Amino acid sequence: MPAIEVDRLSKKYGEFLALKNVSFSVNEGEVFGLIGPNGAGKTTTLRVLATLLEVTSGQIKIYGYDLVKQADEVRKIISYLPEDAGAYKNMKGIDYLSFIAEFFVEGEKKKEMLQRGTEVANLGERINDRIDTYSKGMARRLLVARALMIQPKLAILDELTTGLDVLNAQEIRRVVKRAAKSGTTVLLSSHNMLEVELMCDRIALINDGQIVANGSPQELKSKYNASNIEEVFVAVVQ
Amino acid sequence: MKSSLGHIIMKEIKELLTPATLIPILIFAVIFGSLGSAFGGAAEQFSEPPKLGVINQDPGFLGSYIYQDLDHKSTIIYNGTDIEAGIATVSEQNGVALLVIAPNFTDNLTDDQAGSVQIWWIMKGTGIMDSISSGAADVVLAQVQNDLSKYLIDNTITTNSTVILNPVKYNQNTVFKNKEMVGITPGTIATVMTGQSIIVPLIVVMVVIYAGTMVVTSMGSEKENKTLETLLTLPVRRTSIVFGKLAGAAIVGLVFAAIYMVGMGYYMSSLVGSTSLDLSSFGISLDLLDYVLVGISLFLALLFALGLCMILGIFTKNYRAAQTMTLPVTMLALIPMFVLMFTDFNTLPTFAQAIVFAIPFSQPIIAINSLMFGQVGIVLIGIVYEIAIALVTIFIAVYLFKKDILLTGRVKSAEGKKRGSYSLWTMMKSKK
Numbered sequence A: 001m002p003a004i005e006v007d008r009l010s011k012k013y014g015e016f017l018a019l020k021n022v023s024f025s026v027n028e029g030e031v032f033g034l035i036g037p038n039g040a041g042k043t044t045t046l047r048v049l050a051t052l053l054e055v056t057s058g059q060i061k062i063y064g065y066d067l068v069k070q071a072d073e074v075r076k077i078i079s080y081l082p083e084d085a086g087a088y089k090n091m092k093g094i095d096y097l098s099f100i101a102e103f104f105v106e107g108e109k110k111k112e113m114l115q116r117g118t119e120v121a122n123l124g125e126r127i128n129d130r131i132d133t134y135s136k137g138m139a140r141r142l143l144v145a146r147a148l149m150i151q152p153k154l155a156i157l158d159e160l161t162t163g164l165d166v167l168n169a170q171e172i173r174r175v176v177k178r179a180a181k182s183g184t185t186v187l188l189s190s191h192n193m194l195e196v197e198l199m200c201d202r203i204a205l206i207n208d209g210q211i212v213a214n215g216s217p218q219e220l221k222s223k224y225n226a227s228n229i230e231e232v233f234v235a236v237v238q
Numbered sequence B: 001m002k003s004s005l006g007h008i009i010m011k012e013i014k015e016l017l018t019p020a021t022l023i024p025i026l027i028f029a030v031i032f033g034s035l036g037s038a039f040g041g042a043a044e045q046f047s048e049p050p051k052l053g054v055i056n057q058d059p060g061f062l063g064s065y066i067y068q069d070l071d072h073k074s075t076i077i078y079n080g081t082d083i084e085a086g087i088a089t090v091s092e093q094n095g096v097a098l099l100v101i102a103p104n105f106t107d108n109l110t111d112d113q114a115g116s117v118q119i120w121w122i123m124k125g126t127g128i129m130d131s132i133s134s135g136a137a138d139v140v141l142a143q144v145q146n147d148l149s150k151y152l153i154d155n156t157i158t159t160n161s162t163v164i165l166n167p168v169k170y171n172q173n174t175v176f177k178n179k180e181m182v183g184i185t186p187g188t189i190a191t192v193m194t195g196q197s198i199i200v201p202l203i204v205v206m207v208v209i210y211a212g213t214m215v216v217t218s219m220g221s222e223k224e225n226k227t228l229e230t231l232l233t234l235p236v237r238r239t240s241i242v243f244g245k246l247a248g249a250a251i252v253g254l255v256f257a258a259i260y261m262v263g264m265g266y267y268m269s270s271l272v273g274s275t276s277l278d279l280s281s282f283g284i285s286l287d288l289l290d291y292v293l294v295g296i297s298l299f300l301a302l303l304f305a306l307g308l309c310m311i312l313g314i315f316t317k318n319y320r321a322a323q324t325m326t327l328p329v330t331m332l333a334l335i336p337m338f339v340l341m342f343t344d345f346n347t348l349p350t351f352a353q354a355i356v357f358a359i360p361f362s363q364p365i366i367a368i369n370s371l372m373f374g375q376v377g378i379v380l381i382g383i384v385y386e387i388a389i390a391l392v393t394i395f396i397a398v399y400l401f402k403k404d405i406l407l408t409g410r411v412k413s414a415e416g417k418k419r420g421s422y423s424l425w426t427m428m429k430s431k432k
Helices: A042-049 A069-078 A093-101 A108-121 A125-129 A135-149 A167-180 A194-199 A217-223 A229-237 B002-018 B017-048 B061-073 B084-093 B105-109 B127-155 B161-165 B186-199 B200-222 B228-232 B238-273 B287-315 B319-342 B351-360 B362-371 B376-401 B414-419 B424-431
Strands: A004-013 A016-026 A031-035 A057-062 A078-081 A156-159 A185-190 A200-206 A210-215 B051-056 B075-078 B095-100 B115-122 B170-175 B177-181
Touching: A004 A042, A004 A210, A016 A042, A016 A057, A016 A200, A016 A210, A031 A042, A031 A167, A042 A057, A042 A156, A042 A185, A069 A078, A078 A135, A078 B228, A093 A108, A093 A125, A093 A135, A108 A135, A135 A156, A135 A167, A135 B238, A167 A185, A167 A194, A185 A194, A194 A229, A200 A217, A200 A229, A210 A217, A210 A229, A217 A229, A229 B287, B051 B061, B061 B095, B061 B105, B061 B115, B061 B127, B075 B084, B084 B095, B084 B115, B105 B115, B105 B170, B115 B127, B115 B186, B127 B161, B127 B170, B127 B177, B170 B186, B200 B238, B200 B287, B200 B319, B200 B362, B228 B238, B238 B287, B238 B376, B287 B319, B287 B362, B287 B376, B319 B351, B319 B362, B319 B376, B351 B362
Parallel strands: A031 A185, A031 A200, A078 A156, A156 A185, B051 B075, B051 B095, B115 B170
Antiparallel strands: A004 A016, A004 A057, A200 A210, B095 B115, B170 B177
């Protein structure tokens, strides 16, 4: 069973058509990347899949659940990390993880989840400090930990490493790859072509609200006679 | 090229002077303007001769003298002999007071004693503007006293200087909402009642400002910090998020109100304690059930405020925008507070009553004043209205919480994209 099946998804904001009959599927345990220029519809797609925005038309299934009719069930198995996401700044890092964990488990399982979150965040003693004292990299690590500690079946990650330095970005990519290896399906969007090439099993290029190319990095590079995904991107978008 | 200062000023004005801040101010200016005509009506009464009833029980010439003087300076609407009938007539014809000239009025003055006149004030309401008509009558009574002093001197009826200075002893009583209160003036009653009832409007305003601001700024903060998106993708129902936010703000708002009440309670008890008048001896007091009804009314007003603030919060973009969003709600709470401080709800013109009644924040204020006089009916109607409007408001908040507009804040249409406009209306039209 595919983890994600998107069939002719359209999304309107008022009269503006942001997504036009978008269709793609993602297999279980796969890392799938959505790339495209600004305003192409990447974030809208992710927000729709994360049950945040209404579907104008089309059908979406997440692990067999109908996204529109069974949104509550979908929310139990997904984890969404928005671009520039924030946390409650007056909370301590550990308290924030605990607050999120409460929605999923309790008792011993909650302790295990918190342990997992603390390890992923890798903030040492700073996990006990208030979030408003964290650097951007530390805050992002905490948020990635929040997203992955619940061991979601599907992690939806928007611009995973935007604004982070090389070391922080690398560490976060490692954490996400590890989660994928342990069975989590990952759907991510990124402007960083190197990141996409390094992490994704398959990629979809989206432009002006439509999927314009779809395949593994190798397939796309061959198809567009490119040496890297950046060249593929330029060839497709231009 | 504009100066740097001018450039910054223009930018600030553009940011601050938006339809969201301007429209509420214009609406409230219109509402206050409309209500102003009600106050204007009361003020006009001051320039007109007061309507009085006069019962002259004195067969002597001085009783006739002041009767004629009163007839000259006021409009006499009752001149019979029965006090009960006089009170009823003056009340019905919107008069100010019934004066009863004592049988021995002339005899007392000729015996070097002040003549007595009993006054039955017809009190219409406890607001500041409601005392204007009795103020006009006070002026007439002072003039009558002066005229009589002059008459006594001119005709050497008495040489007692004390009597000449104050020839009339007024014994003041008040009739208010069918209760006859002997020995007290409307002013005293209004002062004591205001002291006892002003705490409710103050609490309404404080709770609305505290709790309402918390809800709106919480929404603004969640949007600005991008925590709302995370919250919405957690396995929790949207209704739970809405009610969680409302309940949290309600609890904190009520705690703040309780703290405020304790302080105000001490302040008001010290004020009320300084007057010797105990209104409960006239049957004007609240029992336990009355307090429960006022509490229910207050809670429902809070619920409405929170629902309304939640709706405003849904449209807010960030923390700064959220702070200006609370303005309309605060204004809405201030209108009944000021209006009902100046006039009694019952003495307002019908259209003004309708406007004030329609504002849910008026209900606790109307409730406490009505329950003091045992008028439970209007309070129950108000509570039913509050339940209905609070439910509608919360329903709208929950509905909007499930819509894109919660995250997008504005819905841009293809046309709207060009002119940068919004709206909920566009969203609703697009659903059709």
